[in-house]
Amino acid sequence: MSQKTINWYKYAAPANFYVLAGKMIPWFTAITIILFAVGLYMGFFLAPRWGGDQKESYHIIFIHVPAAWMGMFLYVLMAIYAGIGWAFNARLASMMATAISTTGAIFTFISLVTGSLWGRPAWGVWWVWDARMTSTLILLFLYIGFISLQSSIDDPRRADRAGAVLALVGLINVPIIYFSVKWWNSLHQGATITAKGYQMVPSQLAAMLILLAACWMYSIAVVLARVRYIIREREREAPWLAEAAA
Amino acid sequence: MFGWLVWRDLILAWRRRADVLATFFFFVLVVSLFPLGIGPERELLRSIAPGVVWVAALLASMLALGRLFGNDYQDGSLEQILLTPQPLYLVVLAKILSHWVVSEVPLVIVAPLLGVQFGLSQNTLIVIALSLLLGTPVLSLIGAIGAALTLGLRAANVLVALLVLPLYIPVLIFGAGAVSATVEGLSPQPYLLLLGATLVVSLVFAPWATSAALRISVE
Amino acid sequence: MGGYGLYVWGSYGVTLILLGGEVIMLLKRKRDLSRRATSPQLETRNPKLETL
Numbered sequence: 001m002s003q004k005t006i007n008w009y010k011y012a013a014p015a016n017f018y019v020l021a022g023k024m025i026p027w028f029t030a031i032t033i034i035l036f037a038v039g040l041y042m043g044f045f046l047a048p049r050w051g052g053d054q055k056e057s058y059h060i061i062f063i064h065v066p067a068a069w070m071g072m073f074l075y076v077l078m079a080i081y082a083g084i085g086w087a088f089n090a091r092l093a094s095m096m097a098t099a100i101s102t103t104g105a106i107f108t109f110i111s112l113v114t115g116s117l118w119g120r121p122a123w124g125v126w127w128v129w130d131a132r133m134t135s136t137l138i139l140l141f142l143y144i145g146f147i148s149l150q151s152s153i154d155d156p157r158r159a160d161r162a163g164a165v166l167a168l169v170g171l172i173n174v175p176i177i178y179f180s181v182k183w184w185n186s187l188h189q190g191a192t193i194t195a196k197g198y199q200m201v202p203s204q205l206a207a208m209l210i211l212l213a214a215c216w217m218y219s220i221a222v223v224l225a226r227v228r229y230i231i232r233e234r235e236r237e238a239p240w241l242a243e244a245a246a
Numbered sequence: 247m248f249g250w251l252v253w254r255d256l257i258l259a260w261r262r263r264a265d266v267l268a269t270f271f272f273f274v275l276v277v278s279l280f281p282l283g284i285g286p287e288r289e290l291l292r293s294i295a296p297g298v299v300w301v302a303a304l305l306a307s308m309l310a311l312g313r314l315f316g317n318d319y320q321d322g323s324l325e326q327i328l329l330t331p332q333p334l335y336l337v338v339l340a341k342i343l344s345h346w347v348v349s350e351v352p353l354v355i356v357a358p359l360l361g362v363q364f365g366l367s368q369n370t371l372i373v374i375a376l377s378l379l380l381g382t383p384v385l386s387l388i389g390a391i392g393a394a395l396t397l398g399l400r401a402a403n404v405l406v407a408l409l410v411l412p413l414y415i416p417v418l419i420f421g422a423g424a425v426s427a428t429v430e431g432l433s434p435q436p437y438l439l440l441l442g443a444t445l446v447v448s449l450v451f452a453p454w455a456t457s458a459a460l461r462i463s464v465e
Numbered sequence: 466m467g468g469y470g471l472y473v474w475g476s477y478g479v480t481l482i483l484l485g486g487e488v489i490m491l492l493k494r495k496r497d498l499s500r501r502a503t504s505p506q507l508e509t510r511n512p513k514l515e516t517l
Contacts (some may be wrong), residue, residue, distance in 0.1 A: 067480070106483050114476040121469045141412040142283050147409050153401045161462040163397045166409060169391060169455055176444075180416035184423065191467045213488045222487060 014092050014231045015238070021224040043207035051082035060118040062204075066212040068111035068132075070219060071139055074104030074176070078146070079167040086164035094160035095234065097167065098150055099227035105143035105220050111136055131182040138177055142170045156167035162164055162224075247332050247344060248340050255344035258317070265313055270352045273306040278358045288365045294362035296374075296425030303353055307385040310349035310405050311393040314341060314386075315460070316353050319397050328464055334457035342383075342390050342453065350382035354457060355420040373428040373438075380441040387452035388413050394459035410442065410463075 079099040085094030153159035318324040358371040392410035424437035
């Protein structure tokens, strides 16, 4: 090509982004698989045993923590995309927000389940109302609210914008919710859970971070795929779609 | 204009007072159901009372939200209201205020009376009223956002609940916390202050978000 | 695994099921779209579109 710089703005158009995303997906899928393989191998076979009272169930943490972080990062990302889509009337940004919502909700749910499965051998109970678990549960409700709202609105642009308002209101509320739950928890001295006290050995931390990266790559691949289907569904009438399909 | 809107809504609510009373009786009913479901043991009732009263208030508030914009939306007057040159922020605030007076204030008044059923001390009853007085406006303010977002949608009632309940959680924690603290003999002051802070913040931001949501829903 | 195998396998199993399920849902969506796009002017079996 004779151009020296890429005109990024052209990818704001769904048509062009569709093609770009299509090319990127295989790469991200490959990286995901590699990273998962490496991370799991390191976590299960290379990293040393955990000390203290965590016994042998600490393997769960390698997936629990990344899943929890993904749930949170994706919510923020979703809110940002939705906000951009609303503020700049950018359809593609709104579509990205919708695409992210499902993946974020799934990771949050995984985080709750794995957290519960971790808690059982570690503390003897299936569920504790500590600040982190409770906030994660509320985050799941926020996701479900966003997804339900968008599914209930037929007009796509109204759905985009309404979702944006909800996501942004939710985003602002998350710190408030976390603070109030933390306070609530510290007052009702039920569970004596401290997630602190784990000194992670570098190789364990590395395994976890690699798995976190794997989750990111997975999310990118899946979200790009989903946004392509959203584009196809929403732009059904557009002529470029017939061209791309031909 | 502000005063006129508030007055108009109050009169309209009076004409449909059956709706308003329904919310009120729902609250009374729900609070009274708990002792029936759990047993009359005094200590137990005293410890669950804060949570029960507050959750019932949350649920009753949510039920009432449909009325905030719903009636005006259905007969087309909401569109007209949106077209007035008055800043939408004030219009929304006026509607929320009258909604609060009609739907929530009765709860604030009756809750201490219901508290008697749970064997609470006089101090506790006062704190119940106070926490609800500070908290219910927040419920209306935040609820208005949900009501505006779900205007005209099918199953809007359930959807509003889904959207708004997570956002209500801090208010619940602070409000019920204030009452719990009093039951245990501690000072409710930090909770009430937090409730007050939440109220101030909501007063500033919620009507703005609601206006944005209204424009999105009504165009 | 010191008897906690169930929890560890359970965790990774749930993760696999959910993430795998997500991918399967996407594939199904693609298939539905392709089926719907069966109309005279569209060629549905295009390898370019089926990258995932």
